Amino acid sequence: MAQAGPSNLSKQKRSAKGKKHEVRSSKVKKVSELQTIEAVEQAAMQFEASTDLKAFADLPISNNTKRGLKKAFFVDMTDIQAKSLPVSLKGKDVLGAARTGSGKTLAFLIPVLEILYRRKWGPQDGLGALIISPTRELAVQIFDVLRSIGGYHSFSAGLVIGGKNLKDERERLSRMNILVATPGRLLQHMDQTIGFECDNLQMLVLDEADRILDMGFQRTLSALLSHLPKSRQTLLFSATQTESVADLARLSLKDPVYVGVKEADYESATPKSLEQHYVVCELDKKLDIVWSFIKSHLQSKTLVFMSSCKQVRFVFETFCKMHPGIPLLHLHGKQKQMTRLAMFQRFTSMKHAVLFATDIAARGLDFPSVDWVLQVDAPEDADTYIHRVGRTARYESAGKSLMLLLPSEEEGMKQALEKKNIIVQKIKIKASKTQSIENQLQNLAFQEPEIKYLGQRAFVSYVRSIYLHKDKSIFKVDQLPVERFAQSLGLPGMPKIKFLTKELAKKKKNAMRQGADAAQTNTETRGDRRGAEAVESDDESMSEHSSSEEEEATAQTKSAQAPDGADLANRVRTKYDRMFERKNQNILSEHYNKLVDHSADGDAPESDDEFITLKRADHDLPGDAALSESDFVSKRKLKMANSKKALGKYGPKGNKLVFDDEGRPHEVYEMQDADKVFRGVDEAMEEGRRFVEGERGKLKEADVVDKAEAKEKKREKKRKRKEREHEGAGLEDDDAYGPAIVPLPEDDGYVSPEFDLSSGPESDEEREQWQPPTKRAKVSAGKSRGPATDDLLQDEEELALQLLRSRR
Incomplete structure (x- = not known):
């Protein structure tokens, strides 16, 4: 077995030492990181805020967050940040309130990063x-x-808003540690997305909580809170504190610490660097003022607020066609998500521009360097006014605002703003500096139907917004000069406003009913007094007195229901009018008296079983046969019975008829005459047979023509073949050494598969005498042609040999 050399051993030792060193360094890193996290947490828990706290570097936060703040040029804290961060970093619930533009975003983003960092949150931990x-x-x-x-932290963050692809969001949702979302789309994911869980949620932040509730998301928020764990930290921030916000805080917060910049610390709920003005103008002069304002502020960045999306679109489209000399943008809730984001980013990056927007841009959006906020339509309330003007004069920059008010809106709006300690100065605009654009708008509406359509929708949407506003001390729809407003938009006439017409009719009907009830009360009082006086008089005097009192009551009822001498013919007559104006109330009184048995009124004992005993009397009513249904039923009931509602509920009373071309009536589903129906069918079939016969004749004629053409081609082919044979036979008389020239065939190659026969008679006589050859004749003919063919081949071979010899 081979042994390793000294060089290999040294390398192995060095690699082992390097691995050990790496392991030790990683362990040291983890230990030092844990120690750092513990130190940061202890410092946050023991931190006490002081009045001198101004810089983010003085906070007990991690170095990663400090580096991120420094990179984004956040150095000094605002008041709301300095007061809320020491509390929220300790893990307590916070109820924050501060005016718009005070830096609430960093007040909750820094605690989010720090809490997850101190709890060592990772990708496998899910949503934090x-x-x-x-x-x-x-x-x-x-x-x-x-x-x-948060660029120096390792957390994954996601954005979930409406208008984007739901499928893409589902795929990424399970990997997110921090999620920024709108309420509707978030609840949709909680209900529909599989694997999206919030069981380990550490922090919940509700930004602009009052606006969330105002937009109708109260039930959505309640459903969201039911999905979230109760052991969490909650931060709730709002620019205004309302009762609904307080109710939400009670539901979602546990022992919250109220942190905010109170209005007592400021002279107003708006910044000191904001100049606030308002102008009183008529409704039909608003667009003239807006146009003149834009033309005189071409080097400014202006945000124009309107009450509805349709108004924004109309003003944007018309002003773009009039070319004011400054970029125009528009932002409203009816746009697609990508368009809204593009408009938001474009206006943020521009130095000089005008953005027409609804209140969708009034909350929380930070547009840098906005010079003017122009409120064309009055805000719904003082809180909306605060948020609108808060788009300018943010942080320490200056800004200006101008609000256009109608004469009927001035007093109510001033009182609402004074309750919030907001003082707005009134100014006047010189009429000489205001340019009228009514003629230009009329030309646009006449030339382009789309502009006219947008103007009509803008008109209706504005009147509807005034009608739906809650504060009727400010918004008075009955005092709007609607006809002049329609003309100022360039419309040829005032569009119909269905909801306003219904409301006016409803008010008129209620007023008529109240007048009728009062008249009925007066009449009943007089009737009681009349009955008391009639007891002391005889029958004759009573009847005279009753008739006179009836006429007096009728006259007084008419005067009570028609004040100021109004014409009764132009009034809507109610059932009370018809009841008290009726003069024949005692026609059937004798008939009803005969039905009642008055013997029980004497000495007969009273019976509990029979309170009233009916007695059948023999009587005949005069003109009984002449009476019809209309004599017993009022015209109002007949009209109601013939109404659409009654017909839809109980069905029609008669049969619907249709009229033919000759004016004869027929039922809708009338049976047709069988003879007429089937007679028409026979005619159609006969016509079809005629058509088939005609087409068959055309085919026969075409068949004859085709046969003639095929026969002619066959004759031409035979003639050419004979010519070639004659030329071949005359070749023997030519020079033996000359080239044999054989003409090429001129046949087009067409062979009819049906008519091109091999042989046959040419004329009609030959065709009659001709008979097809037998098989024996064909064989003998083939034998007779054999030697001739062999002789021809021999002659051609000899000619070829002679040509070769001559060339040698």
Whole structure:
């Protein structure tokens, strides 16, 4: 057996020492890493916040997070960060509240990274932190910040929002440690994605919780919380603290620590560096002001808020065709996800641009260097106003805002803002500096039907938004100049507003009912008084008094139901009107009196079994045969019986008829005359037979033509063959040494398989006398042709030999 040399032994020893050294170094690394993690955790638990805390480097956080913050140029903390981070790093639940633009994103992202780092979270541990955001754009922004500061950690992070491929998200979901998601798509994955589990969840973050609840995700959040483990840390951040947010905090937080920048610390809920103004203008002048504002601020970055998606699209499309001289963008919830992200990123990177947006861009989005926030439509409430103007004057930068209010909205909005300690100054815009664009919009609507259609939808959506707003002290739909507003959009006429028409009809009907109820009460009171007076009078005086009182009550009822001398013909008459205006109320009173037995009113004892005894009397009503259904049923009931609802419920009363070309009525499913039906069938069959006969005649004629052509070709072929034979026979008279020239056949090669016979008679007489040759005749003919063929071959061989000899 061969022994290893000294060089090989030394190499093996060195490799063994290297492996041992690597093992030792890895062990030392792990030990040092564990010691570092323990040191960071102890420092976080023992850390006490001081008033001088300003820099992120002073926090008890890991070096990986510090390096990420430094790389992303985050050095100093804001107030909400300085107050919330020392608490959240200890693992406590936090209820954070601060105005928009105060840096709440880092206030929950740093604890997410640190808690997972201190608990040695790895890929095999699954989902560790869940961050829920109300909108897709805000979720994308949070994810970008997470990637920028968490680059030195080894966690995997994912983004789950609506509008993307669900299948791709399912494949990656099980490998995520940190997940940023919107509520709807997250609940969809929890219900449908196999293998997506949140049993080991360590942290839950709810960003912009008030907006999540305002968007109608309250039930979704409740369902999400039921899927999550209770042993978790929860961070809830919101710009405004409402009752719904407090209810959510009670459900999701355990012994939370309230951390926030209270309004008492500031003069207003908005930054000091924000200049706030508002203008009172008519509804039909809004677009003129917006256009003039854009033309006078071409070197600014402006964010324009409107109340509906259809308004945003209409203004964007029309202004783009009018070319204001500055890039225009639009952002709303009806766009596809990729379009929304592209608009968000483009506006973020631009220096001068105008973005038309709905309130989807009012929460949490950080657009850098926004100079103006223009609110074309009034915000829903003071909180929405705070979030809108919060897109500018973020952190320590300055900004300006301008709000356009209708005369009917001014007082209510001022009161709502004063409750939040927000002071907005009123300014006026010179009419000479405002350019009217009504004619341009009319031309666009006339030339392009799509612009007209967008204008109609924008008109209806704006009126609907005013109608649906809760605060009726601000938004008064009945005071809107809708006709002038439609003209200002370039529309030829005011579109129909179905929901507004129904609401006005409903209010009118309720007012009529209230007036009718009041009239009925007055009439009943007078009837009681009239009955008391009639007791002391005889029958004659009672009847006269009753008739006079009835006429008086009828007149007073009409006056009560038609105030200010209104025309009764133009009013909607209710059943109460018909009841109190009826003058023949005692027509059947005698008939009903005969049915009642009045003998029980005397000395007869009362019976418990028979409270009222009916007595059949012999009587005949006059004109009994002439009475019809309409005499006993009111016109209103007849109309209701013929309504669509009644017909759909009980079926039609009569049969539907259809009319033929001659005007004769027929039932819809009437049986047809058998003779007519089958007679038409016979005619069709006869027509088919005629067609077949005609086609058969055409085929026969074509057959004759084809046979004639085949016969002609056969004759031509035979003639050419004979010519060749004659030329071959005359070859013997030619020079013996000359070349034999045989003409090429001119036959096109066509052979009819049906008509090209080998032999046969040419004329009709020959065809009659001709008989096919017998087999014996064919054999004898072949024998007779044999020697001639052999002689021809010999002659050709001799000619060939002579030619060869002559050439030698």
